[in-house]
Amino acid sequence: MGTTETVANDIDQRLGARIRDLRIARGLTLDGLADAAGVSRAMLSRIERGESSPTAQLLNKVCDGLGTTLSALFAEPTPAASPLSRRGDQQTWRDPATRYLRRSVSPSGTGSPVDIVEIEFPAGARVAFDRQCSNNGDQQVWVLDGSLQMHVGNQQYRLEPGDCLAMRYDQPIVFHNPTRRTVRYAVVTRSGTTVR
Numbered sequence: 301m302g303t304t305e306t307v308a309n310d311i312d313q314r315l316g317a318r319i320r321d322l323r324i325a326r327g328l329t330l331d332g333l334a335d336a337a338g339v340s341r342a343m344l345s346r347i348e349r350g351e352s353s354p355t356a357q358l359l360n361k362v363c364d365g366l367g368t369t370l371s372a373l374f375a376e377p378t379p380a381a382s383p384l385s386r387r388g389d390q391q392t393w394r395d396p397a398t399r400y401l402r403r404s405v406s407p408s409g410t411g412s413p414v415d416i417v418e419i420e421f422p423a424g425a426r427v428a429f430d431r432q433c434s435n436n437g438d439q440q441v442w443v444l445d446g447s448l449q450m451h452v453g454n455q456q457y458r459l460e461p462g463d464c465l466a467m468r469y470d471q472p473i474v475f476h477n478p479t480r481r482t483v484r485y486a487v488v489t490r491s492g493t494t495v496r
Contacts, residue, residue, distance in 0.1 A: 337365025446483030
């Protein structure tokens with residue numbers, strides 16, 4: 301097994317354990333979470349056992365069923381040893397469907413309601429989040445390099461380097477890279493309880 305495959309398996313194992321822990325903490329059975337998330341029980345079971353690499357869209361549904369956000373799912377459950385997050389220590393995850401790379405930039409476990417995530421979004425990639433966790437939070441997308449097309453509810457935006465778009469969680473959001481090169485952007489989120 302290669303190093304990349306080993307890292308992917310480790311991330312799948314950690315994600316599965318985190319989902320299981322959050323499900324149990326909320327008093328949900330596997331069937332209960334499957335119903336709340338609109339995901340099959342068999343798929344959830346495979347994810348919890350670390351036997352499946354879930355896509356961003358699937359993780360978003362699971363987070364909605366758990367009443368949490370992607371950032372809270374990826375956050376380490378233990379307090380941070382330091383308020384400093386070095387790039388080499390930042391957790392990354394690659395979406396198996398679109399191959400986009402998500403890097404958790406903010407130090408986890410600090411208790412801050414603000415979270416920063418860096419995304420490298422491949423040429424032609426498209427991800428749609430039809431349901432968003434409604435926790436009174438909001439997010440801002442700041443394009444660092446490249447061009448990004450976004451649909452937020454019924455509105456459409458084309459973001460160029462330096463552009464920043466603010467939005468709430470309570471509406472469908474589509475990220476699309478219509479170009480032939482990778483776009484890099486930051487997602488800055490704020491919430492009163494959990495962070496996306």
